[in-house]
Amino acid sequence: MITGDPATPDFLAARIRAAVASAVAPTLGAGSTARVTAILPAPELLGSGFLTSFSVLVSIDPAPGMSGVTGMATVDVQNAALPAFAPASLAFTDDPERITADGVLSRTTIDTARPTRIYYYHENVGEPRRFCVVLTANDSVMTHVEIIGAAAGPNIDVMSVGHAATRAFLTLQPHNEGTVVDIAGGKPLLERDTVAAPGDGIVGAIDMRVLDGGPVTATVMAIPPAAEPAAYLYGPKLPDDGHTRHGAFALTGFAQQIIAYSAGGRDAAYVYGNRKRTLPNNDPADPGRDYGDYGVLQQVAFDLDNPGAGPATIYLYEKPLGGVVRSSFVVNGTLAEVGCVRLAQRYLIASAELGPHSTGAFGVLTMTDGGSNYPLEIGVTVTPPRAAAPPISAADGCFPKPGGPPAAPQPAAGPAGQ
Numbered sequence: 001m002i003t004g005d006p007a008t009p010d011f012l013a014a015r016i017r018a019a020v021a022s023a024v025a026p027t028l029g030a031g032s033t034a035r036v037t038a039i040l041p042a043p044e045l046l047g048s049g050f051l052t053s054f055s056v057l058v059s060i061d062p063a064p065g066m067s068g069v070t071g072m073a074t075v076d077v078q079n080a081a082l083p084a085f086a087p088a089s090l091a092f093t094d095d096p097e098r099i100t101a102d103g104v105l106s107r108t109t110i111d112t113a114r115p116t117r118i119y120y121y122h123e124n125v126g127e128p129r130r131f132c133v134v135l136t137a138n139d140s141v142m143t144h145v146e147i148i149g150a151a152a153g154p155n156i157d158v159m160s161v162g163h164a165a166t167r168a169f170l171t172l173q174p175h176n177e178g179t180v181v182d183i184a185g186g187k188p189l190l191e192r193d194t195v196a197a198p199g200d201g202i203v204g205a206i207d208m209r210v211l212d213g214g215p216v217t218a219t220v221m222a223i224p225p226a227a228e229p230a231a232y233l234y235g236p237k238l239p240d241d242g243h244t245r246h247g248a249f250a251l252t253g254f255a256q257q258i259i260a261y262s263a264g265g266r267d268a269a270y271v272y273g274n275r276k277r278t279l280p281n282n283d284p285a286d287p288g289r290d291y292g293d294y295g296v297l298q299q300v301a302f303d304l305d306n307p308g309a310g311p312a313t314i315y316l317y318e319k320p321l322g323g324v325v326r327s328s329f330v331v332n333g334t335l336a337e338v339g340c341v342r343l344a345q346r347y348l349i350a351s352a353e354l355g356p357h358s359t360g361a362f363g364v365l366t367m368t369d370g371g372s373n374y375p376l377e378i379g380v381t382v383t384p385p386r387a388a389a390p391p392i393s394a395a396d397g398c399f400p401k402p403g404g405p406p407a408a409p410q411p412a413a414g415p416a417g418q
Contacts, residue, residue, distance in 0.1 A: 119295025
């Protein structure tokens, strides 16, 4: 069972592949893998409350010395008619950031009254580990939970992992695209289960709503590759690393802003991810903080006005204030990405053409990337920003090579559509 208002074709295809992989995994021999080679009919938008079926062609790639198998399976998909929800609380776990021992990294309890977002960011160190997010519920009931989640990694490029998780979450969360899972009392459910090599980064953002039953405990852990998660569920949490990047934070009313801008007037800007304005910890005695606003959806509306007698091109830009950063934005419903940038210059996100004496808007939804550096400024102006991020190894790139040639000049951005 899925959710979505509506569920998009890409999301449907991903969930169908995941369902097939989960169903056939117990039957695969060592060294064999399963691939979905066709989904018929091709997924289309599926409205809330609708039920449909797909024929799925599955191929088993065998281990050496064994024969391959191809077969057809039927996957039924129901889009549950559930309204969108906004978590009131954020559980942030980046402490310890570097995993140097086996054990529990965090525990979060969610009940029917308090939908919660969990954001985790960790880097494995020393030896391979099995990284798991385990859900458990009350032993006496069947619990149903809606999950909207995006995960990335394991990968040694921690900035790319953080960026991928943010980009995926921004495409799913606005459409309420998730799954409804059943948690049997006393039987742990693995929301995530992967093996991370030394140096790999792991990032995830999960919105969770308990529909009935519960409460549910979400335990994030790193354990030996051959270990069973159940053996670690009730063990002590690993010690913090002293950087206090953890805690439970109130999200209600935070990171929502409406900013007016008149073409030809003073530029308008919004800064997020700084230490001056950060989430309040639900526990006043807990020193944990979320500097950088990791896991927070920033919702900013720039109300635009062109009072002049001629057309005006208005640019939406970002400007790094804290160092190397990558970004994803949903602008008026469309995903826009900015490459890796470092210098405190303005880089183009989007542009809009306003006719004389007309109005418009940039509705911006964004979230900070794990592995990037903050604060970051976004704003609107009629002065063209840089059109694109420089090459990563250029003198003004994210990671310039010592002694390299100077960066080539970048052209200014043009009007929309050029």
